[in-house]
Every structure is written in structure tokens, then in C-alpha cells.
Amino acid sequence: MRKILALSGIIFIVMGAFLSPAATHFSVSGLEIPMIEAVSPVTRAHHVGSSEVATYQTQASFAEAVRFYSSFFSQNNFMVLGNEEAGEYNVAVKKEDVMFTMRIYRNQGKIYVQCIW
């Protein structure tokens, strides 16, 4: 049991979960991105091509989360490539020199927001 606990702890630390669910923003390449009804901390990981990935689970519905971020990007003059496809919201966005992809997707009935850069 201790081994499992230690392993879980290592995964937790490596993935770098450091924000509480109550956090209102998270940082992507130094840019503050607002969170919508987060029910989990933001986890961070490295993914394919050495990209960084930040993910949190939201209590908002898929449509609410999409509306929230679409309007955030539009009000803050982000350039946006993409929209909803194959059942998820998947856009590449750019503001000044910061570029990342945002995905909002369903997984086992839960809604996740993910940024990749």
C-alpha cells in the first residue's frame, strides 16, 4: 500500500499539480487564462514533441465552457484557428507572441479544459 501511495505521490508531484480547485486563473507561457467552474487543480505535464500540457476538470457544461472561452478569446483579440470538430472544441490561438492550443472535451461524462503549448 505504501508503494502505491508513494507512486501516486510521485505522479502527483511530477505532473505538478499545484493550484487549488479554487484558483481562478492559470498561466500558459506567462499569459493568465481564466478558469471556469474548476472542480480539480490544474495538472501540468509534458507531451509529444516536448510540448507542455495543462489540464483541469470543470463543472460547467461543454456548451458553457466553449461559450466562455470563445468569448474570452474574442474579447481579448486572440487570433483563433479552428472551432468544434469531432465532438470537441479544438482551437489554436495566438496573442502577441504567445501561441497555444485549447481543447475542451468530454471524457467519461466529465468535461475537461486543456491547453497545449
Add this chain to the structure above:
Amino acid sequence: MVKKIRFFPYLCALSLCLGGCATLHNPATGRNEFILINSATESALGKTADAQMRKEHPASSDRIVHARLENIGKRVAAVSDRMDISYSFTVLADRELNAVTLPGGRIYVNQGLMNALGDDELAYVVAHETGHVAARHIAKKIQANMGYQLLLSLAFAAYGEKVGDNAQDIARGATTVYTIVGLAYSRSDEYEADRLAVKYARAAGFDHYASMGALAKLKKYEGPNSKIAGYFRTHPYVDDRIAALKKELSGVQQK
């Protein structure tokens, strides 16, 4: 109970990590896959790489040969599993027997290959390339071989967005995309594109058995001294593919 509560944050983090690996369902492959590059980004990358392609390989000026490819290509694209991009078909003035696909559904066939194949055989080649597009093999190849920030820079550059100060980086990035699409596909990607080619060629009303004839013809031109071979450099494993195609075609016959 106390122990259970102590585990809770770890379990939350673990489940979120697993949730973070969620995937999209790809109707062409029938699998759930992790694909970062959305269709708009893929099309933008294709637009940038297209400029590089046309610089190195000018398009053929033969209108009749263009019309022939477009006619076949449009019929095949209309039955593809992927409809969220707009397919384009271009004949390149190159005598090498090859066909290549850039991101975003840009399919190029060399004039040499056009001249060597009949319509049904050409439909198989175009359907095979369409299979690579529908199965998102190109997006996956780029995703695996290219830095993510460079990839996004190139996509935004296609829309005239200024990215950093160095135009040379963008040019180098376009060359990288161009180089990556010129790399050989994996064995499993080739099998999958062949399977989809049979499906699309048949659905578009072409003789799907012509796939065997096309590969056999192309094999005849291969060899160390051939000056026009090239198809199997980017689309390898020909003998295994012929064997797999035979199996696929006998399955289609039974349906």
C-alpha cells in the same frame, strides 16, 4: 476512512492525468486517437508548405491532365471519411513516378505517374493519398516530428500573422514540414491507406481491383538504375502491401 481521505488528492490527480490523455474518435481508422493538430491548423500548415512545393516542383501546364486528375480526385474525396477540409489536386511537371500529400488535403501527383496509370489505377493512387488524409497520418507525422511552437508559428504565418522577428525561422519551418511529408510512411499507415483506398475507390465507382495492377506496374519501374522510380521511397513495403491488398480484396468480394 481517514486513509481513504488521504488518498483522495492523489486519486484525483491520477484520474485527471488519465482524463488529460483523452482522445478523439477518428471515423477513418475506427480508433480513438490523440491528435493535437486541428483541421484549420492542418490546412494552414498545408498552405505554407504548398508554396515550398511549387517552388521546387512547378505544376504541369497541361490542362487536360489537370482535368483528368481533378475529375478522379473529386469523386474519391466525395466518399472520404473526412469532410472537414477541402481537398485539392495538382499535377506536378515531374517525370518521377510519385504522389505526395501535404497537410490539409493537398494531393499532388507527378505527370510521370499520371502517364503511367489508367483511370482506375490512378483512382487507387488518389484514394490511397486520400486515405492518408482521412486517417490523419500526415498530421500525426508532423505532430511527432516537429516542435509544437514552430508548428503553431507556421500555421499563423499562413494567415499573415507576424510571429517573432525572424522570417528565416518560418522559411526553415516550412522546409521542415515539406521534409517531414516526404518521409516514408510507417508500415501500419501504408496498410491503413491501402484499406481505405479500396473502400473509397469502390464507393466512387472505380474498379478497386486496379489497386493490384497499379502496384505491380509501379514495382516494374523500381530498381537501383531507374531514373523515374520514387513511389516506394515514400510509400514502402510494397510486397507486404500487395499481400495485404489481396486479402482485403478477397474480403470485399465476399461482402
